[in-house]
Amino acid sequence: MARFLKKHDSKNGLPPGSLIFIGKQKTEKPRLRIIDYDSNMLRDEILDSPESLSACTESSTTSWINVDGLHEPELMQSIGTTFSISSLILEDIINTGQRPKLEEFPEALFVTLKMLFLNEDETSIHAEQFSAVLQNKCLLTFQEKPGYVFEPVRDRIRNQTGRLRKLGPDYLLYTILDCIFENYLKVIEIMGERIEEIEDEVLADPTPELLEEINAYRREIAYIRKAIRPAREIALKLARIDSDLVSPEIQHFLRDLCDIAEQSYDSVEIYREMLNDHLNSYNMAITNRLNDVMKFLTIFATIFIPLSFLAGIYGMNFEVMPELHYKHGYYILLGVMLTVVIGMLTYFKRQRWL
Structure with missing residues (x-):
């Protein structure tokens, strides 16, 4: 399956809002997890069915419902019915090729973007779609498979560190997005270390293998840029949003999120230009070597x-x-x-x- 654009053949001819999973199934069975909390209470458990989620709509505590696995439209439809989520939002959630975006509704705030991870060789990237629906007392998040990115958030909730247990789901959404953007920086930093090392090798020994490596990094940086550029737009919109679902006291946190997003985007652009310079230096070195031979x-x-x-x-x-x-x-x-x-x-x- 293409990395930059997912095939939509299965949706041809269907009306808007049709729940058709687009992407690759990454977990055998979807998993529902709820973390219900306030400053004095915490409940963290795995649920067998979505029927028990209806109590969250009437609870006075903050509820974080996380779904790992997007390939069962029936489950998504059940969750959508319980929390009055629009079918258009559910359609975007189970379309793993959806472009990152932020949409504001009277009863909810919808965010979807890509989470980036390094493969074991630390030279290539794979992405997973993350979606979140923010409501009055509830935050629903959707991932393609279980992951480790949000474990620091869960630890802070369990350990009652910071203000997370005292504030609402809007601050929870901020902390989750902060983890995603910090992970962007981590991925870029690891790849950037190797990209900077290539410069000396290009000047010393411009081999065909080095050219392949430069082109491989150019593809990966383009893939990262495709994910980070719209994610930066989301952060900028969140910092300026005027919604009852986002309290004024977390606005300065959202502005800090913008700084991280800008830093991520700037880093990608720097390494993109650096790789173009590496390619030009490689071609120049090969030309100089050919000139010496001639x-x-x-x-x-x-x-x-x-x-x-x-x-x-x-x-x-x-x-x-x-x-x-x-x-x-x-x-x-x-x-x-x-x-x-x-x-x-x-x-x-x-x-x-x-």
């Missing part, structure tokens, strides 16, 4: 032009020819050739062609 061959051929001329003259088969019967004529001719070679090399050296 220079050597040209000088070599130029030296042999007069030698070939002398050899051609004394290789003719005339019976009457001056110096043809000299006893030491062969050695005299070799001496003349050597003198010509030395003279030409001396001239090239004085002209700084060597």
Whole structure:
């Protein structure tokens, strides 16, 4: 399946809001997890069915419902019915090729973006879609499979550290997005270390393998840029949003999120330009190496032009020819050739062609 654009053949001809999963199934069975909390109470459990979620709509505590696995439209429809989520939002949630975006509704705030991860070789990227629906006392999050990115948030909730247990789901959404953007920086930093090392290798030894590596990093940086550029737009919109679901006291946190988003985007642009410079340096190094080879061959051929001329003259088969019967004529001719070679090399050296 294409990385930059997912196939939508299964949705052809269907009306808007049709729940058709688009993407690759990454977990065997969806998992529902609820963390219900306030400053004095905490409930963290895995649910077997979505029916028990209806109590969250009437609870006075903050509820975080996380769904791992997006491939069962029936489950998504049940959750959507319980929390009055629009079918258009559910359609975007289960479309893993959805472009990152932020949408504001009277009863909810919808965010979807990409989470980036390094593969084991730390030279390639894979992405997973993350979606969140913010409501009055509830935050629903949707992931393609269980992950570790949000464990620091869960630890803060369990350990009652900071203001997380005292504030509402809007601050919870901020902390989750903060984890995603911090992970962007981590991924870019790891790849950037290798990209910066390539510069010295390009100048020292521009091999075909190095060219392949440069092109591979250019593809990965383009993939990261495709995810981060719209994510930055989301952060900027959140910082300026005027919604009853986002309290004024977390606005300065959202502005800090903008700073991280801008830093991520700037870093991607820097490494993108750096890779273009590496490619130009590689081509320049190869061109210079080719010029050196051509220079050597040209000088070599130029030296042999007069030698070939002398050899051609004394290789003719005339019976009457001056110096043809000299006893030491062969050695005299070799001496003349050597003198010509030395003279030409001396001239090239004085002209700084060597």
